[in-house]
Amino acid sequence: MIRQLRAADAEAYLELRRQALLDAPGAFAASPEDDLVASVEAVRVQLRRAPDTVIIGAVPERLVGIVGLYRDRHLKAAHKAHLWGMYVEPAARRQGIGRQLLAAALEHARSLPGVEWVHLSVSSSAPAARRLYERAGFAVWGSEPDALRVGGESFVEHHLALRLG
DSSP: EEEEEEEEEHHHHHHHHHHHHOOOOOGGGOOOOTTTTTTTHHHHHHTTTTTEEEEEOOOOSSEEEEEEEEOOSSGTTEEEEEEEEEEEEEGTTTHHHHHHHHHHHHHHHSSSSOOOOEEEETTTTHHHHHHHHHHOOOOEEEEEEEEEEEEEEEEEEEEEEOOOO
């Protein structure tokens, strides 16, 4: 089941988020040491910002996939939403969960009055994620070389956008 997470999901979210940061360090700018949502209370604060900020989860029996979406808070940029923190645990991959999470996030973006664009960034360390986004209609509008460095390895961050129709 794909659904918006609730306050009761905060601990499961934290556990999966930490797994994501450890499992795919080149795919996320955050590290376990500096993650902005590294406490149950920080997650609950994020969840209270709905509908402009949501975290969506794949919960067939327990939380196995996550994605966040937030609307730009500046009035001049409120026509944009940003997708962040997409992760599906390895054992649950190749079952369409990423596609379902992305579809739910885009559906939510379309429900926000005035939102016309969804933006995201994807690391060169996650080519399967980039293919997922491109199949959904996202297009690269720029790339930042040497955006992330993990253990002496450098990763490019690709910036993508989708105009909602």
